[in-house]
Amino acid sequence: MEIRNVKGTHDIFGEETKIYDYVIDVFSRLCKRYGASHIVIPTIEHTELFQRGVGEGSDVVRKEMYTFEDKGGRLITLRPEFTAGIVRSFIQNKFYVNDLPCRLFYHGSVFRYERPQQGRYRQFNQLGVEFLGSDNFFVDVETISLAFSFLKKLGLDKNVIVKINSLGDLETRNNYRQALKDYFAQHLSNMCEDCQSRYELNPLRILDCKVDADRAYIEKAPSISTFLSPQSSKRFNDTIEALKQLEIPFEIDQTLVRGLDYYSEVVYEIHIKNANEGAIGAGGHYSTLIEELGGPKMSGVGFSFGLERLVSLFAAKSNLSQQAVKDEIDVYIMPIGDGVHSHALKIAQYLRDNNISSEICLEKTKLGNMFKKAQKRNAKFALIVGEDEIKNQTVQLKNLSTTEQIEVKIADILNKIKE
């Protein structure tokens, strides 16, 4: 019987891989321009890291983790997100003794046991940043600016909006949590089961409920803005002013609370304009996570994009995506006659060693057919080599856009191509 892929996973191949590589490349280059360096962390971590880091009250930890006991009896989890693992690494490797903030970026797969549907997988890819070790609101703004510049580079900035909110400091959230409990107590018996358990574990998460019948109660719930402490309120206003100066389009969304428990102060999501789909990226500030995981008392901020959602949006909406999938080679080599192939192989290796992509026509066929193949591969040059050329240590080089053909010495091929 044929063995199929596991439900909720998917293969990425062909043109799609080119778009994935392109998007990751654009992101990596941009992150470096912001002074961030690439971090690669393990796919598996101790389960406790996510229980303590992401929080027992979050859906991710309560229902969605891939957890197993390894042969040594340790409880291990496939990472359901990156932040907790990166903070663990920041603490363990004492990155905090260096100049701060420590700016890191990442990409890789994450695992969540969710109900698979369009754009929602059980193994998917995220890319994002964590800027660690500074409490300055400018660092929060820097991450939003990076996320927006990234979308601009992909030609998607006109299609997106940043939704932003403040969850305030601990005092704000304690007061607000109590106000929400008082308010929802009267409606809870009419609300969904998930909201009933959220009421006990983390009433702020009720605001995130997508069940239509519950939305009517949620819309009338008290708003967090009236509970913000003076410091949190000033911090939020300063953030918003900075976004205006940077001309980043945003809207304040008082019901935005984010699904992971570690956030405080500013939280944000990036949405496609006028669409009801979920966010394509999301992030926020965290004041206590580093300390809770055994590190010094320091803040951090980060965001994460879902690569699958980003790639499908990029392929459908951006005119740059044609460029990402354009597959072209520099030189198509056409060996004519017997015993010429090994010579052609040497020329191909010489070109590749000098950063010129090349492919050899391996089929014995007419020259006309070879030109058709070169055209299909979007080759810039055709390089024809036969017995006479071997004798003379030359090749025929044809520029396929101008159709000019010249005989050149092998040693001169590189110069001619670069010209």
Ligand code: AMP
């Ligand atoms: P989160 O870590 O939950 O804040 O999610 C960050 C981003 O990851 C979201 O905005 C989505 O784009 C993406 N994402 C989250 N869950 C999934 C999933 N199950 N499948 C595909 N993408 C996802």
